[in-house]
Amino acid sequence: MDAKPSFLLLGNSNSAAQFADGLISAGCSCVAAVSLSEDLLPNNSAGLKSWSEKLSVRYSEIRSVDDHDFSEIVKSTDPDLLIVNWPRIINKSVLDLFRLGAIGSHPSQLPWGKGRHPLHWQVAMGIQNSCLSFFKLTPEVDEGPLLLQVPIEISDEDTILTLLSKIDNATFAGARELGLKIIKKQLEPLPISDGMAGSVWRRRYPADVEIDCRMSTSGIIRLVHSFIPPYPGAKLVTEFGSIIITGATKCDFKSWDLYQIGSVLINTANSIVLRADDGPIKLECIDRLPENFSRLQFVHPPSFYFNKDMNR
Helix, strand or coil: CCCCCEEEEEECCHHHHHHHHHHHHHCCEEEEEEEECHHHCCCCCCCCHHHHHHHCCCEEEECCCCCHHHHHHHHHHCCCEEEEECCCCCCHHHHCCCCCCEEEEECCCCCCCEECCHHHHHHHHCCCEEEEEEEECCCCCCCCCEEEEEEEECCCCCCHHHHHHHHHHHHHHHHHHHHHHHHCCCCCCCCCCCCCCCCEECCCCHHHHECCCCCCHHHHHHHHHCCCCCCCCEEEEECCEEEEEEEEEECCCCCHHHCCCCEEEEECCCEEEEEECCEEEEEEECCCCCHHHHHCCECCCHHHHHCHHHHC
């Protein structure tokens, strides 16, 4: 009888643990788990220490896969396969350490949506039909042969957190299917249509989550949903400073269409109702608003406050 295919798990999140759980449920064996050092973890990441302790899997933390420490872990555990849920590029010299190569996942319909912050972008952009793509890793970002795609629906009510939960479920299901194919030696790349170059999404910057009242109410809601805590939150820039917005809902206000876009319609201790492009919207704040916000009557586009000399 052939030995169970073994893998090393390289990741920092619950999705990485779900990836491993799916493979283990299919009959594969995890010989080690590796996370970034705590001070290097991205937002909303916790490492794999608790998961490893629960399953009695060897656990280590590193600063880079190019460090000697990582190659020593690989040498001592001798895994067949590398499973990757990692925020950094992995060089060919590292990928070549594994007999069966490396498999990663990306939460978009590859080859569309390669690159940075795909979940945040999809919520903000209102994409409704996506998928979790599993692929064989190459040194190029999100460019390896596709192995499996698990469909994911994104609803208007989804936030980045509810979408992450859907990703976790899709990760387990997809990893289990991959594991069964690996054991049966039936893992083959998916066919790709000719001419599908796809797209690459850029990094998301703080300016990308600044609310602009010229946006539609739906667009503002999606923007807020895409960056709710534990992520830093969307930002409303005003003459009295910036405030963090953690919730946004459409609301009613009599004769709202007679007010200018950006008008403050209602102002409470921890929320503001503004006139957006197509209607009133209630923005909920992470903290109680400073007292001077009671005098706020209008919110200009964010660029206004950074170019005051031009607007005099």
